[in-house]
Amino acid sequence: xxxxxxxxxxxxxxxxxxxxxxxxxxxxxxxxxxxxxxxxxxxxxxxxxxxxxxxxxxxxxxxxxxxxxxxxxxxxxxxxxxxxxxxxxxxxxxxxxxxxxxxxxxxxxxxxxxxxxxxxxxxxxxxxxxxxxxxxxxxxxxxxxxxxxxxxxxxxxxxxxxxxxxxxxxxxxxxxxxxxxxxxxxxxxxxxxxxxxxxxxxxxxxxxxxxxxxxxxxxxxxxxxxxxxxxxxxxxxxxxxxxxxxxxxxxxxxxxx
Numbered sequence: 001x002x003x004x005x006x007x008x009x010x011x012x013x014x015x016x017x018x019x020x021x022x023x024x025x026x027x028x029x030x031x032x033x034x035x036x037x038x039x040x041x042x043x044x045x046x047x048x049x050x051x052x053x054x055x056x057x058x059x060x061x062x063x064x065x066x067x068x069x070x071x072x073x074x075x076x077x078x079x080x081x082x083x084x085x086x087x088x089x090x091x092x093x094x095x096x097x098x099x100x101x102x103x104x105x106x107x108x109x110x111x112x113x114x115x116x117x118x119x120x121x122x123x124x125x126x127x128x129x130x131x132x133x134x135x136x137x138x139x140x141x142x143x144x145x146x147x148x149x150x151x152x153x154x155x156x157x158x159x160x161x162x163x164x165x166x167x168x169x170x171x172x173x174x175x176x177x178x179x180x181x182x183x184x185x186x187x188x189x190x191x192x193x194x195x196x197x198x199x200x201x202x203x204x205x206x207x208x209x210x211x212x213x214x215x216x217x218x219x220x221x222x223x224x225x226x227x228x229x230x231x232x233x234x235x236x237x238x239x240x241x242x243x244x245x246x247x248x249x250x251x252x253x254x255x256x257x
Contacts, residue, residue: 119199
């Protein structure tokens with residue numbers, strides 16, 4: 001009765017199920033690895049968010065990008081804002097409202113300048129028109145902020161154009177400035193003296209676990225489902241070819257008693 005499973009059609013179907021099942025299992029394992037990586041990354045970020053501020057010069061360098069484990073670390077710096085070379089970062093929507101981020105170089109005494117994302121300002125459009133942003137404090141300013149690594153993107157995204165940029169990359173902005181710049185930038189969390197009005201500060205990072213764990217379970221379920229379908233169709237074929245149920249039915253017809 002089960003010899004039909006050795007036919008070319010059924011062996012081909014079984015091979016397809018095995019390929020699909022293995023692919024689903026590997027995708028599930030990959031999602032679980034992503035979940036573990038996300039958890040480990042969140043531990044590092046949580047530690048950085050609660051650590052005491054470190055001088056920017058101890059974490060950042062103009063020659064190399066910040067280490068991955070230093071992202072979201074709190075640093076401080078003292079200097080003066082170079083308002084004339086201020087940039088707006090376009091297409092920064094919050095809760096459906098269009099807006100821009102305000103990026104200002106902080107020129108430190110005797111050291112590289114630090115690019116500071118002072119926060120978000122709502123606009124009528126995504127920097128398609130001139131943007132009226134609140135001025136930063138004048139004179140000497142002490143800033144604290146979270147270390148961020150440069151954004152990746154094409155030259156049209158990271159290269160300043162008429163005071164506007166799509167993504168923040170110190171390596172693309174540095175050639176437009178007359179002084180050295182730290183690699184990376186900071187999201188402002190506080191500045192002294194404070195001014196009013198001021199841009200809305202950047203939100204802290206999302207420390208959620210993400211969907212990776214449940215995505216992994218779904219891929220494992222798909223692998224089981226593929227094999228389950230194969231078994232169901234094999235059982236249906238077995239019954240049609242005269243399996244136990246068909247034999248019992250023929251017996252009842254011959255012997256009504």
